[in-house]
Amino acid sequence: MKLYFYKDACSLTVRILMHELNLACDYEAVDLKTKKTASGADYKAINPKGSVPALILDDGQMLTENMAIQFYFAEKYPDHKLIPAAHTMARYHVIEWLSFIATDLHKSFVPFFAPNVPEEAKAGIFTTILRGKFAVVNEQLAHHRYISGNAFTSADVYLFVVTRWFVATPLSLKEFPHLQRFMDEMQQRPSIKAALAEEAK
Numbered sequence: 472m473k474l475y476f477y478k479d480a481c482s483l484t485v486r487i488l489m490h491e492l493n494l495a496c497d498y499e500a501v502d503l504k505t506k507k508t509a510s511g512a513d514y515k516a517i518n519p520k521g522s523v524p525a526l527i528l529d530d531g532q533m534l535t536e537n538m539a540i541q542f543y544f545a546e547k548y549p550d551h552k553l554i555p556a557a558h559t560m561a562r563y564h565v566i567e568w569l570s571f572i573a574t575d576l577h578k579s580f581v582p583f584f585a586p587n588v589p590e591e592a593k594a595g596i597f598t599t600i601l602r603g604k605f606a607v608v609n610e611q612l613a614h615h616r617y618i619s620g621n622a623f624t625s626a627d628v629y630l631f632v633v634t635r636w637f638v639a640t641p642l643s644l645k646e647f648p649h650l651q652r653f654m655d656e657m658q659q660r661p662s663i664k665a666a667l668a669e670e671a672k
Contacts, residue, residue, distance in 0.1 A: 484629045
C-alpha cells in the first residue's frame with residue numbers, strides 16, 4: 472500500500488492505523504498548496520480532490536476520505552476491533568462520533584489554517600464555536616475512557632489527530648481536563664509513538 476499524506480494533517484489518522492494493524496506501507500508527502508508530491512508528480516492527477524489522505528491499495532485501487540479508509544481497515548481486519556461489529560449499538564455510537572469529529576470538529580478548524588480569515592475572527596467567533604464543540608467531547612470523556620465508550624476504536628485515533636490542531640488556536644487543553652487525560656493516554660500507544668516519530672523526520 473501507499474499513503475499520500477501531509478504532515479500533521481488528518482492523514483496522520485491513517486498512518487497511526489497502519490501501525491495499529493502492523494501493515495507495511497510506503498508514504499509520499501504532498502504539498503497541498505502546489506498539489507505536487509515529494510517525487511514531483513501532479514497530485515491532482517492521482518487524486519482529483521487534491522486532499523489527503525489518499526491510500527493506494529495493493530491491487531492498485533484508491534481510497535480517499537478518512538471515514539472510508541477507517542471502515543475499510545475495520546472490516547478487512549475485524550480481529551483488531553477498530554469499529555464494533557455490524558448491527559450493534561456500539562457500532563452506531565462509533566459512527567455517531569466519527570461523524571461529529573469529521574463534520575463538527577475537523578471542519579471547525581478550517582478557519583484557523585486559512586490565511587484570509589482575520590485574526591480577530593479566529594480569536595473571537597471561531598474560537599467560541601470550537602470551544603463549545605470540544606466541551607461536548609470533554610463531557611463525554613468525563614464518563615468514558617474513550618470517545619464512544621470504554622473500548623478503543625479508530626474514532627479515538629481521529630479525535631487524537633484533530634485535537635493536536637489546538638496549537639493553531641487560542642484554546643488550551645487545560646480548559647478540558649478529561650480531554651487532556653485522553654490525549655496523555657493516547658500518546659502512550661505504540662502506534663501513535665511510531666507514527667509521530669515518522670512524521671517528525
